[in-house]
Amino acid sequence: MQIIESSQVYDVIIVGSGAGGGMATKILSEAGLKVAVVEAGPFFDPADPEQMTQMKWPYESPRRGANTTRPFGDFDSAYGGWDIEGEPYTNEKGSEFSWFRSRMLGGRTNHWGRISLRFGPKDFKRKDQDGLGDNWPIGYDDVKPYYDKVDKLIGVFGTNEGLPNDPDGFFLPPPKPRLHELFYIKGARKSNIPVYPSRMSMLTKKINTDRGVCFYCGQCSRACQVYADFSAGTCLIFPAQKNGGQIDLFVNSMVREVTTDEEGKATGVSYINKDDRKEYKLKGKVVVLAASACSSARILLNSKSKQHPNGLGNSSDIVGKYLHDSTGTGRAGFVPDLMNRKTYNEDGVGGMHIYTPWWLDNKKLDFPRGYHIEIWGGMGMPGYGFGFNANEFNKFFGVKVGGYGNTLREDVKKYYGSVLGFSGRGESIPQKSNYCEIDNTKVDEFGIPVLKFNYQWTDHEVKQVKHMHDTFEEILHNIGAEPLGDKPGKEVDYGILAPGKIIHEVGTTRMGDNKKTSVVNKYQQLHDTKNVFIVDAGPFVSQADKNPTWTILALSWRTSDYIVEQLKQQNI
Amino acid sequence: MDRRKSLKSILLGGVASGLAVHGCNPKPTEVADTSLIEEKAHAYGRTPKEKKLDQELLSQTFFNEHEMDTIAVLCDLILPPGDGLNAATDANVPDFIEFMSKDIPELQVPLRGGLMWLDHKCNTDFNSAFKSATEEQQKSILDTIAYPDTSVPEEERPLEVQFFSLMRNLTLTGFYTTKIGIEELGYKGNMPNVWNGVPDDVLAQHGVSYDKEWLAKCVDQSTRGTVAEWDDAGNLLT
Numbered sequence: 001m002q003i004i005e006s007s008q009v010y011d012v013i014i015v016g017s018g019a020g021g022g023m024a025t026k027i028l029s030e031a032g033l034k035v036a037v038v039e040a041g042p043f044f045d046p047a048d049p050e051q052m053t054q055m056k057w058p059y060e061s062p063r064r065g066a067n068t069t070r071p072f073g074d075f076d077s078a079y080g081g082w083d084i085e086g087e088p089y090t091n092e093k094g095s096e097f098s099w100f101r102s103r104m105l106g107g108r109t110n111h112w113g114r115i116s117l118r119f120g121p122k123d124f125k126r127k128d129q130d131g132l133g134d135n136w137p138i139g140y141d142d143v144k145p146y147y148d149k150v151d152k153l154i155g156v157f158g159t160n161e162g163l164p165n166d167p168d169g170f171f172l173p174p175p176k177p178r179l180h181e182l183f184y185i186k187g188a189r190k191s192n193i194p195v196y197p198s199r200m201s202m203l204t205k206k207i208n209t210d211r212g213v214c215f216y217c218g219q220c221s222r223a224c225q226v227y228a229d230f231s232a233g234t235c236l237i238f239p240a241q242k243n244g245g246q247i248d249l250f251v252n253s254m255v256r257e258v259t260t261d262e263e264g265k266a267t268g269v270s271y272i273n274k275d276d277r278k279e280y281k282l283k284g285k286v287v288v289l290a291a292s293a294c295s296s297a298r299i300l301l302n303s304k305s306k307q308h309p310n311g312l313g314n315s316s317d318i319v320g321k322y323l324h325d326s327t328g329t330g331r332a333g334f335v336p337d338l339m340n341r342k343t344y345n346e347d348g349v350g351g352m353h354i355y356t357p358w359w360l361d362n363k364k365l366d367f368p369r370g371y372h373i374e375i376w377g378g379m380g381m382p383g384y385g386f387g388f389n390a391n392e393f394n395k396f397f398g399v400k401v402g403g404y405g406n407t408l409r410e411d412v413k414k415y416y417g418s419v420l421g422f423s424g425r426g427e428s429i430p431q432k433s434n435y436c437e438i439d440n441t442k443v444d445e446f447g448i449p450v451l452k453f454n455y456q457w458t459d460h461e462v463k464q465v466k467h468m469h470d471t472f473e474e475i476l477h478n479i480g481a482e483p484l485g486d487k488p489g490k491e492v493d494y495g496i497l498a499p500g501k502i503i504h505e506v507g508t509t510r511m512g513d514n515k516k517t518s519v520v521n522k523y524q525q526l527h528d529t530k531n532v533f534i535v536d537a538g539p540f541v542s543q544a545d546k547n548p549t550w551t552i553l554a555l556s557w558r559t560s561d562y563i564v565e566q567l568k569q570q571n572i
Numbered sequence: 573m574d575r576r577k578s579l580k581s582i583l584l585g586g587v588a589s590g591l592a593v594h595g596c597n598p599k600p601t602e603v604a605d606t607s608l609i610e611e612k613a614h615a616y617g618r619t620p621k622e623k624k625l626d627q628e629l630l631s632q633t634f635f636n637e638h639e640m641d642t643i644a645v646l647c648d649l650i651l652p653p654g655d656g657l658n659a660a661t662d663a664n665v666p667d668f669i670e671f672m673s674k675d676i677p678e679l680q681v682p683l684r685g686g687l688m689w690l691d692h693k694c695n696t697d698f699n700s701a702f703k704s705a706t707e708e709q710q711k712s713i714l715d716t717i718a719y720p721d722t723s724v725p726e727e728e729r730p731l732e733v734q735f736f737s738l739m740r741n742l743t744l745t746g747f748y749t750t751k752i753g754i755e756e757l758g759y760k761g762n763m764p765n766v767w768n769g770v771p772d773d774v775l776a777q778h779g780v781s782y783d784k785e786w787l788a789k790c791v792d793q794s795t796r797g798t799v800a801e802w803d804d805a806g807n808l809l810t
Contacts, residue, residue, distance in 0.1 A: 042619070053617040055762060058749035060616040062626060062671045065749075069622055079619060152802070159789045160806055170806045173791035176769035182780040197789060204791045205810075206799045213796050215764035342774055343758035348767045381762050382754060387744025389737075395722050402719040402737070404650045406657065408744065409756070416757065 003270065005281040010036040010248070012563065013269055013284035015255045015299065018107025019549050020535035020556040021290030022232025027560035028288075029245030033567070036282055037237070037247060038271055040254045040291075041079055041103030044110060044233060046223035053077055054222040058383045066384035071100075073383060077223040078111040079104040082500070086445035090452045097323075097436075097453035098500035099294055105251060106233035107292070108503065109549070110223045113351050114230060115374070116156045116201040117546035118147045118554075120165030126542050130368045132429050132460075136541040137513045137522040140167070146554035154230050154553070155207040157349075158199030166357045172205045174198065174353060175216070178346045180377035180420050181354045183335060187479035188356060193373075193471070198355040201230035201550075210239060218380070220350025229350070250282070254446050257303040257312075258287050258532060264307030266532045269299075272446040286531045286563060286572060290556070293538040294323070294436050297508035298451050300519075301438045311438075313526040318519050319509055320437050322430040323453070324543055326504040327371065327461045328497040329488070331472040332421035333481030334393050338377075341417045346378055358545055367463035371426030371545045373471070379417035387412055396482050420481060424468035427545040428461045430507050434499075455499045466494040504548050509538035523562040524555060531572045535559050629674045635684070640666055642687050642703045643739075649710060650743045658752045660743050668746035669739075679738070686735030693732070766793050 011033035014021045021037065029035045044051055053075040058064045061074040071081035080102040089099050102108040121140040127133055144167070151170035160168035174197035177185065185195045202214045202224075211234075212226025220229045227234040241247055252274040259267045259281060268283040289296040297320045303312035311319055351374075358370030391411035394401045439452035469487055476483050488495030499505075512518025515527035524539045526532040535556035537548045566572045618626065635643065647660035647669075660666075673679050687702075690713070694702040698709045717736040720729055726737070747753040769790075775781055801809045 051617050056616045057751070057754070057762065059751060062630065062668075063675045064668070064745065066672070066675065068675050069625065074616065077617075148806075155800070157791070168806050170802045171808070172800055173808060174789060175767050176782065176787065176790045179770045179774060179778060179780070182770070182775075182782070183778075186780065197786075205796050208799065216767040217762060217764065219762075337778055342771075342777065343760055344771060344774070345760040345763070345765050346767070346770070347761035347765075379759060379761075381759055382745075382748045382757065384745055384749065387748050388741040390740075390744050392722070400719050401722050402740070404714055404718050404740065405652060406655075408650065408740070409657070412744065412748065413757065 003279045003281055006283065008283065010034050010268075010282065010284040011567070012036070012286045012288055013038065013282055014288045014290055015269060016040075016107060016290035016292065016295070016536065017105050017237060017249075018102075018232050018290065018292065018536070019109050019552045020537075021288070022106065022109070022236035023553050023556035024288050024290060024535050024560050025245075025247060026236040026240040027557055028563065029240045029247050030243055031560075031564045032246075033564070034246045035248070036250060036284065038250045038253045038255055038269060038282070039105050039107075040274075041105065041107075041251065043249070043251045044077075044079070044104040044106055044223075045238075046077065046110070046231070046234065047225045047227070052225055054219050054225050055217060056222075058381065064384040072111065072221060075219070075383075076111050076221050078102040078108060087450075088442060088444060089450050090439045090442055092452060092454035095454045095456065096498045097455040098498055099451070099453070099505070100500065100503045101292065101295070105237065105249070106223075106231045109231040110233070111221045112503075112549065113374075113547065114200040114202055114220050114349075115351070115355075115547045116158075116199055116230070116550045117357075117372075117544075118167045118169060119143070119544045119546055119551050120163075120167055122165045123542070123544035123546065126369070130362065132368055133542050134430075134510075134512070134517075137511055137518075142522075143551070143554050143558065146557045147550065149557060150550060150553045154201055154235055155203045155211075156199055156201045156550075157197070157204045159197045161196055163357065169199075171199070172203065172207070175204055175348055177353050178348055178378055179341075180335070180338060180417070181352070181375060183338065183420060183479050184375045184475070185354065187475045187481075190478040191471075191474050193356055193475065194359050195354050195356050198352045200349060200351060202349045203228045204349070210242070211235070214349055216345075216348055218347030218350050253280075254448070255291065255299055256446070256448050257299060258289075260303070260305050260307055260312065260529070262307070264305070264529060266312070266529055272448075274446075277446075286533070286567070288559075288563070289532065289534045289538075290536045292536050293506050293508045293540075294451060296534055296536055296538045297436055298438070298448075300509065302449060308528070313509070313519050313528045313532060315528050316516050316519060318517065321432050321435045322507040322510050322541075323434050323436055323455060323505060324428050324430045324507045325499045326502040326543060326545065327426035327428050327457075327465055328424060328502040329465045329468050329495045330421060330423040331469060331476070331487070332419055332484045333476040333479070334396065334415075334484060335418050335420050335479055335481045336396070337480060338418040338420070339414055341379060343379055343416070347381075348378075352376065365467065367460050367467060368429060369427035369460070369464065369545065371424045371464060371468055373468075374423040374425065375420070376423070377417070377420040391415070393418070393482075419484070420476075420479070422472050422475070424465065424472070425502060425504075425545055425547070426461070426464050426468070427543060429458060430510075430542055431456075431458065436508060453500075457493065457496055457499065462493045462496055465496040469494055504537075504543055506537035506540035506543045506548055509534050510541050511539040512541065524559040525562070533559055533563060629671060632674055633670075634673045634680065635670055638701075638703070639684065639687050640670065642690065642701075643669055645703045645710070646690075646739055647743045647746075649707075649714060650740055651747055658756070660747050663747045663750040663752050665743050665746040669742050672742060682731075682735060682738060686732065686739070689732055689735065766796070768793050
């Protein structure tokens with residue numbers, strides 16, 4: 001079968017439509033450039049009744065929202081997961097990296113937690129502080145103007161607290177804490193652990209006339225039909241189309257490789273159309289990869305040619321290396337003071353109204369870097385699993401567990417909303433020995449060689465997670481709560497979740513000034529090939545304990561401005 | 573276009589386009605009518621592939637009639653009717669358990685085997701299948717399996733205790749995820765509203781309060797419709 005080539009030459013081809021690709025689409029198309037966006041999944045619009053899961057009741061799903069088909073349950077809006085039929089990946093022996101992919105317009109921004117944290121000045125220069133890893137070639141001052149613009153364009157609630165490494169911004173006002181969150185505040189403060197309003201990208205206030213204001217259904221993971229939370233489709237790509245941008249959207253199109261010419265310059269991409277299973281070629285003057293850290297690395301490594309025998313942009317042999325995810329673990333407790341609750345609607349925004357940023361000094365600790373604490377609880381909408389072990393907490397009162405009959409109904413109501421939980425999300429140390437590479441023995445259903453992962457946590461991360469658990473127990477104790485389950489011990493590395501489980505994987509095409517030790521320069525431009533850029537989280541030198549999305553957006557905007565300028569100057 | 577597909581288009585008019593995808597599987601047209609009703613009942617943003625999976629599971633039968641009868645009896649012993657309360661069967665819990673046994677096939681052996689154990693026990697003790705025994709007889713069996721020893725890990729408990737715990741879990745989840753179950757529970761959300769903090773009487777009941785300082789930072793819901801503007805320092809002006 002012949003590869004079908006289009007005669008159209010785009011100014012820019014953008015691979016992927018998530019946070020990075022969405023932002024590049026908006027900025028580049030609004031600069032008047034002719035843009036092609038190539039997305040591996042289908043078109044998605046949360047306002048389309050055929051695709052909508054928001055405001056559905058559990059009984060509208062025959063499995064009541066159980067996670068047998070979607071990893072976060074039937075109503076979560078991610079099309080994909082850690083395992084996708086026909087798209088395998090492998091692990092080196094002893095490694096258990098889990099790779100989450102959302103195949104849809106907007107990618108993972110459709111279901112993410114919307115926790116929108118700027119990196120702080122310290123986050124860009126970690127080597128200066130603890131001698132580990134590397135500094136970024138840029139600092140907070142380089143990114144600040146773009147964070148400011150992202151805040152204003154997309155909207156994020158939060159508060160200016162003047163914290164040294166959790167910078168102020170342009171915030172919408174936060175919602176008031178819920179009842180269980182007031183208990184957390186009380187418990188954390190007893191141990192001098194600070195608590196602040198969370199920083200999340202939902203519109204608690206109008207930001208423009210195109211998007212609605214939050215109506216507090218607490219279902220941001222289902223994607224919002226009035227576009228009151230951030231996702232790349234609704235907040236970047238649709239507005240760019242509305243503004244008259246010349247954007248050709250190629251959905252269900254899985255990019256195989258970046259094509260190059262005799263001089264080694266990129267000429268476009270080749271992709272497989274999932275609908276007719278044929279291979280196509282698109283031509284472009286500039287290629288912007290935004291397929292996610294590991295997917296972009298895979299595309300580069302699979303883009304082998306005479307000029308780029310080790311894969312495109314990989315003369316350094318660094319593509320795929322320094323892969324790292326956030327650390328994570330969690331614990332929950334039963335709060336007797338939260339029993340027998342009067343019920344009222346406390347759905348609020350999706351996720352937490354409050355959070356604890358990293359607050360300690362590492363000089364006094366046995367691990368580097370920090371973590372933030374996320375808080376969950378409340379009287380949520382019942383779904384599959386609700387009522388399991390309904391009266392297990394009876395054991396804390398010396399009352400029999402189990403039984404049958406109408407006492408169960410009383411138990412369910414008595415304990416409804418009495419659990420409070422924490423998730424710790426921390427910064428790991430990037431390691432060259434943690435990587436993804438091409439597994440030449442395996443192919444996906446599109447004929448593309450797949451990724452193989454090799455990833456081991458080090459003592460740094462394990463000790464950090466141990467500290468999280470100590471903190472969780474201390475706060476639960478302060479609240480008068482009964483910790484649930486056993487505290488994970490040394491034999492299970494203190495319950496650290498497998499790498500990839502937090503879905504903050506970054507670092508596979510890291511930026512730097514030295515082309516021997518990095519893949520892209522400080523403008524996220526390949527050292528080896530000037531007309532290829534990467535705007536996902538691959539270029540991150542280090543992933544702070546902050547969720548990566550806000551930084552992806554800011555850096556993608558910065559790179560897009562650079563591309564426009566370089567095209568004007570005819571440098572690329 | 574095949575016959576089934578065109579029938580669907582006639583039945584549903586323009587709406588059919590998205591649903592007609594399933595028409596490729598030729599089946600008797602009599603079946604098509606009921607499947608259409610079920611398809612509509614489960615419209616919750618499925619991809620074509622997911623829709624097909626739901627339809628397949630809904631069209632299969634796992635439990636036989638005797639097993640379904642026994643499940644219904646058990647469910648209503650767990651959540652009985654009376655005093656204005658809805659029973660588990662009022663919420664169609666047995667149908668939900670039937671669906672879950674196909675959606676999570678690992679449930680099949682423990683459930684089917686557990687039901688068999690129950691009949692064996694009831695026949696041994698009372699010379700009757702469980703579903704036909706008196707309520708007193710049924711309860712005398714449940715009393716021996718309904719109260720797990722929580723100091724023993726779940727997977728090490730006797731099979732009949734594990735079986736009943738599973739039945740109880742599925743019954744409660746199946747009940748409280750229906751309209752009548754949600755009403756009984758009193759969950760008030762999943763509808764547009766404006767969150768403006770915990771009611772005062774609830775704060776008092778649980779002995780907590782808001783900081784004035786914290787509240788001052790929070791959204792003034794009377795201006796939520798006003799477009800946000802800031803000064804250069806990031807202070808919200810509107």
